[in-house]
Amino acid sequence: MELNESDIPALARGCAVLGTGGGGDVRVGALAATRAIREHGPVRVVRIQDLADDELIVPLSGIGAPTVSHEMPHGEAEAHRIVEEVEKIFGRRPAAIMSSEIGGSNGVAPVAWAAQLGLPLLDADAMGRAFPEVQMVSMYVKGLPADLVIMADVVGNVTTIRPVDGLWSERIARAVCVAAGSSALMADYVLTAARARGAVIEGTIGRALRIGRHQVLEALQEELGAIRLITGKLTDIERRTEGGFVRGSATIEGTGADRGRGLLLELQNENLVAIEDGEVRAMVPDLIAVVDTETAAAIQTEALRYGQRVTVLAWACDPIWRTARGLEVAGPRAFGYDLEYRPVGAGA
Amino acid sequence: MELNESDIPALARGCAVLGTGGGGDVRVGALAATRAIREHGPVRVVRIQDLADDELIVPLSGIGAPTVSHEMPHGEAEAHRIVEEVEKIFGRRPAAIMSSEIGGSNGVAPVAWAAQLGLPLLDADAMGRAFPEVQMVSMYVKGLPADLVIMADVVGNVTTIRPVDGLWSERIARAVCVAAGSSALMADYVLTAARARGAVIEGTIGRALRIGRHQVLEALQEELGAIRLITGKLTDIERRTEGGFVRGSATIEGTGADRGRGLLLELQNENLVAIEDGEVRAMVPDLIAVVDTETAAAIQTEALRYGQRVTVLAWACDPIWRTARGLEVAGPRAFGYDLEYRPVGAGA
CATH class of the missing domain: 2.40.390.10 (CV3147-like)
Structure with a gap:
């Protein structure tokens, strides 16, 4: 599957439905996705089985109050800084990015980040909807240790948290987010394809597209x-x-x-x-x-x-x-x- | 120079004077230093000229409200976690640790961390006194980019900040500190000996000892x-x-x-x-x-x-x-x- 500019309105509508009110203003993500596809071309959507076991998936989302992220879409620079930090830590470039949260802007904006980074987007997310807190992700429910959060803000600060558990990841990430003006781009977990299997909710990009077409x-x-x-x-x-x-x-x-x-x-x-x-x-x-x-x-x-x-x-x-x-x-x-x-x- | 158990009371008295009221309760640092020397032996004090140009110095300090750090001395685990993070980032073990702040508990406690880590302590600090904020260090005044802060809290969380400047390092580090119960151990900058030269205040361990003997x-x-x-x-x-x-x-x-x-x-x-x-x-x-x-x-x-x-x-x-x-x-x-x-x- 490939996401083109013409898919974005339906994707945004679907993500708004799945956002149950939250996840950030879909118009912000849709605008970013449209612009990025125009500049960098369509985004390839892949499934876990398309990746080798040790290839890395970076789940990305904006963190912050919707009232703020409404006005402050996350730019290309933050996505690049997070991927650079992933490369520093893991010694290799990720194979795909993933939406942490299919609901709201966070379901659409990853299309922009994928286009900007020249990486495919995984047809999956970690919520199947929107949730407000960092630890409310399928990986955490499945018992994967919440051991890495990377945050990049619009100013250029990059913060890497190695929390003891998901509740601490939320607590510290939220504090960093508020310090950064209540808005930051965040990688919550970095997963190998092997670890992602069974620990993410698959097919949710396709589902959002189908929902949004009604x-x-x-x-x-x-x-x-x-x-x-x-x-x-x-x-x-x-x-x-x-x-x-x-x-x-x-x-x-x-x-x-x-x-x-x-x-x-x-x-x-x-x-x-x-x-x-x-x-x-x-x-x-x-x-x-x-x-x-x-x-x-x-x-x-x-x-x-x-x-x-x-x-x-x-x-x-x-x-x-x-x-x-x-x-x-x-x-x-x-x-x-x-x-x-x-x-x-x-x-x- | 070597610091023995018998030197700690004078060092603590000197650090209290240089703390101008702050820097954390010297009794907390003195107790930790005394215990650590009893367990691990005396701490060697080195000067910058004793180190090779590319050897690493880790400036350490407790961050938080004195009212809190009073009750929560930083343990061995935090110091080890920070050094592990330094090793991950730089690919080598530091050659020495340094007090970021000679005033107050933060002037004495590094003796404990040095003993626990089996590393020498640099006869220097980054303030020549105590100051309340992260960017108030000689390295920042000398124009070294404030590009790395590593924090470890008592719970076990480790947070690495790559700030755009010293004011953002303070802002984000403070938020992380408050989220962690207003207390954390922090490495502010990691310096090669070559970078440290002229950017730290030398001789302040010796000065604190002389002051404390009066x-x-x-x-x-x-x-x-x-x-x-x-x-x-x-x-x-x-x-x-x-x-x-x-x-x-x-x-x-x-x-x-x-x-x-x-x-x-x-x-x-x-x-x-x-x-x-x-x-x-x-x-x-x-x-x-x-x-x-x-x-x-x-x-x-x-x-x-x-x-x-x-x-x-x-x-x-x-x-x-x-x-x-x-x-x-x-x-x-x-x-x-x-x-x-x-x-x-x-x-x-």
């Missing part, structure tokens, strides 16, 4: 296997930025067939919990997307506005997040909600 | 070439910890011949400015020490208590700090004081 709500819903939580109007939205995170809530009042009902969304970069009449209808790590009812385009957290006509969809996360370890890392309690996880659509 | 105020004053700002009683002390720093002030009321006079000290980890009747009598980068009038032992910021009978001494800093660049890096304006630097004792 422009009708019903078709999108079917592609996702989603349930419709509500169709209505956004009546209340509250957001604040705290320590590099966006937190807040949104309220949707039902219209049409849903008149008289209401849904509350709890946000922390992503849409985390959907509550109706005091009852939780969907919760992290399952995916919750707010989409424009007319166009089936996802609306990211930062773009939520009073009066928007929206439908809220919810669907199952990758099975890795439903394991005991997955729920420990990114279940409702990891986000401070005292809730027992119940798969979306499982009934009351 | 137990009479007049003799100490003569050794330092200090002027006596006041002899009196500590009547007011205010301290608070902010973002890894201790800030505050202390007031000394004159007694005996100084009755009727008063001195205000402004603190930021170190004693920074001494003011009498609205007139600045001494200011950073010159050194200001509060010493016990009876024993001539320096009293560090954290140990200042109401009612102590003290004498405040002030004396000239190393000439490097009086250069235009030195004053830019660590003059009064670098600490937020809108004061024109005037050398101590220069008159009104």
